[in-house]
Amino acid sequence: xxxxxxxxxxxxxxxxxxxxxxxxxxxxxxxxxxxxxxxxxxxxxxxxxxxxxxxxxxxxxxxxxxxxxxxxxxxxxxxxxxxxxxxxxxxxxxxxxxxxxxxxxxxxxxxxxxxxxxxxxxxxxxxxxxxxxxxxxxxxxxxxxxxxxxxxxxxxxxxxxxxxxxxxxxxxxxxxxxxxxxxxxxxxxxxxxxxxxxxxxxxxxxxxxxxxxxxxxxxxxxxxxxxxxxxxxxxxxxxxxxxxxxxxxxxxxxxxxxxxxxxxxxxxxxxxxxxxxxxxxxxxxxxxxxxxxxxxxx
Numbered sequence: 001x002x003x004x005x006x007x008x009x010x011x012x013x014x015x016x017x018x019x020x021x022x023x024x025x026x027x028x029x030x031x032x033x034x035x036x037x038x039x040x041x042x043x044x045x046x047x048x049x050x051x052x053x054x055x056x057x058x059x060x061x062x063x064x065x066x067x068x069x070x071x072x073x074x075x076x077x078x079x080x081x082x083x084x085x086x087x088x089x090x091x092x093x094x095x096x097x098x099x100x101x102x103x104x105x106x107x108x109x110x111x112x113x114x115x116x117x118x119x120x121x122x123x124x125x126x127x128x129x130x131x132x133x134x135x136x137x138x139x140x141x142x143x144x145x146x147x148x149x150x151x152x153x154x155x156x157x158x159x160x161x162x163x164x165x166x167x168x169x170x171x172x173x174x175x176x177x178x179x180x181x182x183x184x185x186x187x188x189x190x191x192x193x194x195x196x197x198x199x200x201x202x203x204x205x206x207x208x209x210x211x212x213x214x215x216x217x218x219x220x221x222x223x224x225x226x227x228x229x230x231x232x233x234x235x236x237x238x239x240x241x242x243x244x245x246x247x248x249x250x251x252x253x254x255x256x257x258x259x260x261x262x263x264x265x266x267x268x269x270x271x272x273x274x275x276x277x278x279x280x281x282x283x284x285x286x287x288x289x290x291x292x293x294x295x296x297x298x
Contacts, residue, residue: 002042004034014038055142060101061094063142067133075221077195085129088113098134098143106130106152120157127153164188168279175275179258182245183268186212186254190232194265196223200254202246210239218265 002016007027014034015025024041028034064086071082092109093101106127113123131148138146164172173184186197190212199216206213213231214223223229234242242254251260257267 002038004031004038006031016041058098058142059094060096060098061090063098063137064090064094064133067136077221082129085126086133088126089130089133098137101134101147103147103149103152106147110152110154114154120155123154124156171279172272172275175278176271177258179245179249179256180263180268180271182242183255183263183271185238185241189238190234193217194268196228197255197268198253198263198265201252202254203252205239205242205246205254207239207243210234210236219262 002014004012004014007013011027011029012031012034013025013027014037015023016038017023026034026037028037068079068082068086072079074082093105096105110123110127113126114120118126127148131146131153134143134146134148137143169184169188173181176184183197186192186200187194192200192212192214195217196214198218199220200212200214201216204213204215205211211231211233214229217223217228246254249256249258249260251262253262255263255268257263
């Protein structure tokens with residue numbers, strides 16, 4: 001329902017009702033201007049690109065808060081990562097209305113992140129998060145189009161895999177605190193990620209048959225994929241080393257904090273950084289992908 005009507009003061013009043021039945025109106029000095037505005041709004045309603053004028057004032061910060069509330073059904077670690085990303089987004093665009101964010105703003109933002117020293121992969125992840133947030137705003141009907149696209153997307157960057165030698169693996173092992181050394185073995189010879197190492201329970205290891213069956217990741221969340229939950233056979237020597245570690249530092253988990261409690265991923269990250277400085281020609285990355293097959297000399 002829409003109309004243009006002349007008021008007693010000589011102004012022309014254009015009004016319409018949106019799909020929810022709410023009435024909107026604007027006043028113009030000329031009838032042609034009122035009709036042009038009304039035609040534009042009517043076309044937007046019919047094509048599905050209409051945005052409520054009040055909703056259009058929603059800022060990026062306000063929408064991020066609403067978006068995060070709906071995102072809270074994900075895993076706690078996933079939500080925490082989103083919160084970190086949103087902090088960067090709000091710092092750059094927080095006070096801007098959603099509709100005011102232009103592709104040029106997005107490109108300038110990613111360029112600044114790179115100039116500030118952020119890794120290419122992290123800048124790419126932040127751009128992806130902004131695109132996700134804006135896309136959901138479009139889906140929710142409070143934004144006409146997403147300012148993020150392939151044209152604004154930075155390069156993902158190429159991560160070069162580093163293959164550690166057997167000597168480097170054991171040098172890292174020997175540089176770790178004694179109660180955390182088994183974590184290096186699980187990473188190098190079982191292929192577990194840091195969160196999986198910290199979530200590995202004693203009950204998940206068959207020491208007699210030499211089989212590791214990961215089921216959880218830190219702190220106690222189920223693994224996401226079927227591949228992650230596959231049982232991994234291990235050498236008898238590794239099974240003995242793990243059994244000795246568990247016997248010396250007993251607890252529910254294979255890797256403990258030295259006091260029967262569960263070790264956290266940042267404990268391992270700190271240990272890697274500390275041990276890495278003692279190893280000659282060790283790469284800047286805090287992890288390795290594989291190593292040789294020779295076992296530690298006894």
